[in-house]
Amino acid sequence: MSIKKRLIASNIAMIVIPIVLFLLLEVVIATLIFSGVNGAPVKKDSQWFMSLRFIGLLFILIVTNGILTYMVSKTILKPIRILTKAAEEISNGNLDHEILSVNKDELGKLSETFESMRIQLKKAREERELYENNRKEFVASISHDLKTPLTSIKGYIHGVLDGIADNPETKQMYLQTAYQKADDMDHLINELFLYSKLDLEQFPFQFETVQLDNYLEDYLQELQYDASFKDVAITFRSEPSENYSVMADRLSLGRIIDNIIQNSLKYSDKTEKKISVSLQSKSDAVTVKFADNGKGIPKESLPRIFESFYRADPSRNKTTGGSGLGLAIVKKIVERHGGEIWAESGEGKGTSIYFTLKKRKVGEGNAEGINH
Secondary structure, three states: OOHHHHHHHHHHHHHHHHHHHHHHHHHHHHHHHHOOOOOOOOHHHHHHHHHHHHHHHHHHHHHHHHHHHHHHHHHHHHHHHHHHHHHHHHHOOOOOOOOOOOOOOHHHHHHHHHHHHHHHHHHHHHHHHHHHHHHHHHHHHHHHHHHHHHHHHHHHHHHHHOOOOOOHHHHHHHHHHHHHHHHHHHHHHHHHHHHHHHHOOOOOEOEEEEEHHHHHHHHHHHHOOOHHHOOEEEEEEOOOOOOOEEEEEHHHHHHHHHHHHHHHHHOOOOOOEEEEEEEEEOOOEEEEEEEEOOOOOOOOOHHHOOOOOOOOOOOOOHHHHOOOOHHHHHHHHHHHOOOOEEEEEEOOOEEEEEEEEEEOOOOOOOOOOEOO
16 A cells, blocks of 8 residues: 555544544443433533543544554654665665565655665676776786787897807797797787777778678688698588578678687697588577587686686687687677677587677668778
């Protein structure tokens, strides 16, 4: 019952109950006083009757008003005390203090609103703490991944300058290694720059209609001519009768494919590496699946593989880890396309990465230079 209805009912009760009780009291008093006077009241009994009526009426009004006021105020003051206590806890930074709704009225709704606010504040604080921890990890990862090759470069250059590389072959090897380390740093900086632009939503996309089955088939065939893929068996499957027309940025789509495949190969422990790509058409989107026969990802690491600088291999070994930004960039690009991305894996059973792209709507043309 709402507070308004409760107050109206209380006011009505304060009128009706005293009247009923007063009439009953008057009957009782009259019966007690006049029952033994042969039906003819005397003056003394009449005065006593009037005094008892007044005292009884006053008593009934006080008791009735007190009880009803107490009952109504209790249903209002108790939730207010709960809300006051909750507000004090929240102001003191305690966001674990649960607010229970005791009534189904305006104060009950206010309690539910307070509880929803507490949950949102707690969630925001947890997200802020997670962001801060990720930021610290991000800075530490950048420092490590930039300092390691820089130290190597300085070491090899000092080797040349100090005459340690005292023959052309050794000097060439030192310089070639230093150049490779510098190239690794350049690649990392480019990925950092791309990730930052995607994170700030300042990366321009050239969206256009793409026949995803034809695009993937051509892209994967080109990889077969790449020397680094000579020991990799790549298969592609789609249904010719299905519609795979999507809106996408071609260059970004190529980066998605390349990063996913490179990640699969880095974590593959098989002599014969296999990657299968398949498409599934839905009413408003196309799902792309990349499945490999690698060593798989531990269950505890699977939810974090799309985080920036996260590696399932904590050693940060270059042969198995890269920059740690590849899948984070993929996730950003897919989300900017309005799609979703997720992974399924089992240790020793390989990994499957899925992502979706929205289908081209009827009448939707190409859009150039869109900065989403």
